[in-house]
Amino acid sequence: MSKIITDVVCPFCGTLCDDLEVKVSDDGSKIEEVYNACVIGTEKFLHSQATDRLTVPMKKDDAGEWHETSMNDAVEYTAQMLANAKKPLMYGWSSTSCEAQSIGHEIAELCGAVVDNTATVCHGTTLIAVQDVGVPSCTLGEVKNRADRIIFWGCNPAHAHPRHMSRYSIFPRGFFTGKGHKARKMIVVDPRKTDTAGMADIHMQIEQGRDYELLSALRVAVRGAPLPETVAGIPREIIQDAADTLKSGRFVVIFFGMGVTQSLSKNHNIDMAIMLTKDLNEHTKAAIMPMRGHYNVTGSGEVMGWQFGYPFSIDLSRGFARYNPGDSSSNDLLRRGEVDAVFVLGSDPGAHFPFSSVKKIWDLPSVCVEPHYTPTTAVSKLHVPVAFVGVEVGGCAYRMDAVPIHCRKVAEPPEGVLTDEEFLKLVLARVKEIKGVA
Known part of the structure; x- marks a missing residue:
């Protein structure tokens, strides 16, 4: 016998x-089908059923060979590594629950660690820009029900957020957008x-790295001032047409x-976009929103x-929080050799960091808490397998529009596999013992 669980949240992307x-199955041991999800979301659920899934911690010996170890030994190694390090890096946090994040941050505070998330290599510049000039934003529900002019700038939701356009931005019929995509105009800015x-009403095929100039030109066009013949490879007429299209919405x-x-200009691009x-x-109602990747x-x-x-790149090594992206960011610290241990949870820096940073992870005492085999687990000294958040354990997550949503548990994890939260609680308790904290 089988049962169908409804209103399940997909723990893949920021949508x-x-x-x-x-x-x-009735006992929750097997996921048989997933309905309504995109191909990537479906795979996220079904991958938890992989027969070759790791279910016990693996530790490297001095010769670099992997051996099974117990969960108690994994907790002890992790706690000793963090407690004895002078300045450990605790990185990731973007693919786990808010509850687990909170416990991890408590460990970081006790150990004087640097705690950082994946924004440091993606939308950290957005957060800096918001601190500079504020942000006029909205919810995805407002987009669905009200928005009739949509710009996708430097993103490709058809591949990265496959249901974004069908659920919120282009195709759905909302309360005030009853004709769906027929009542919307879509502008895409992408080199x-x-x-x-390919689906856009206007595709502005910008020259690589010249977003700041085109954003400035659009501001000029919106204000009705004269433009040069071309900006960032885009003819004046197309820029003016895009500005008029936006103002008419x-x-x-x-x-x-x-x-x-x-791209070039980093947070200053976002300053200009805001x-x-x-x-x-x-001239009309307008809002702006980052397309966040990890769920x-x-x-x-x-x-x-x-x-x-x-919001990221927080240095706790002096006993209080300091924030200085570029100085307290993960890659900068790794490349300068300023951290002496690395803890990774809920991300894969081995696949996305520069080689110089990944080599430092290889050289240092390191722990990766991760359900999958990844490039990061390959360069770490200890790989701790955990349950899939949003599949085998529930928890709170924030959508890209900062709306909190509770993810549901739909299946049981393999026997003996802990959740992120359970593992971190054990590590926290052991760190307190080592540090002599009540």
Whole structure:
């Protein structure tokens, strides 16, 4: 016999689709079907059933060979590593629950660690820009029900957020957008002809790295001032047409991704995009929103904000929180050799950090808490397998629009496999014993 669990949240991307239905066996041991999810979201659920899944911690010996170890030994190694390090790095946190993040931050505070999340290599520049100039934003529900002018700048939701356009931004029929995509105009700014660009009413094929200039030109066009013949490879007529299209809408929303945040000018690009949004508000209603990748990277910034006052790159080594991206960022610390241990949970720096940083992880005492085999687990000294958050354990996550959503448990983890939260609680208790903290 089987049962279907409804209203399941997908723990893949920042869209956090909450309309999935999952068919499971009566005892919850097997996921049989996943309905309504995109291909990637479906694979996230089904991958938890992999027959070659690691279920016991693995530790490297001095010769670099992997051996099974007990969970008690894994907790002891992790606690000793963090407690005895002068300045450990605790990185990741974007693919786990807010509850686990909070416990991890408590460990970081006790150990004088640097705690950082994946925003440091994606939307950290966005957070810096928001601190500079503020942000006029909204929820995805407002986008669905009200927005009739959509910009996708430096992002490709057709591949990275597969249900974003069908659930919220382009195709759905909302309360005030009853004609769906027929009543919306879509502008894509991207140097490549992506699948998202192929659906656009206007594709502005910008020259690589010249987002700041084009954003400035759009601000000029919105204000009705004269433009040069071309800006960033885009003819004046197309820029003016895009500005007029935006001004004629009832509600404009700018979605932007790493094509803007990690290109030349970094946070200044986002400063200019936010100011463009403010300029548009002189003519119509406008909002702006980052396309966050990991399903709970937004939540990680929120939890760090509650506990320390800053959203990423937080240095606790002096006994209080210091925030100085570029100095207290993970890659900078690793490349300068300023940390002496690395703890990774809920991310994969081995796949996304520069080689020089990954080599430091290889050289240092390191722990990776991760359900999968990944490039990071390969370079770490200890790999601790845990349950899949949002599949085998519930927990809170924040959608890309900063709306908190509770993820549901739909299946049982393999016997003996702990959750992130359970493992971190054991490590916290042991660190307190080592540090002599009540």
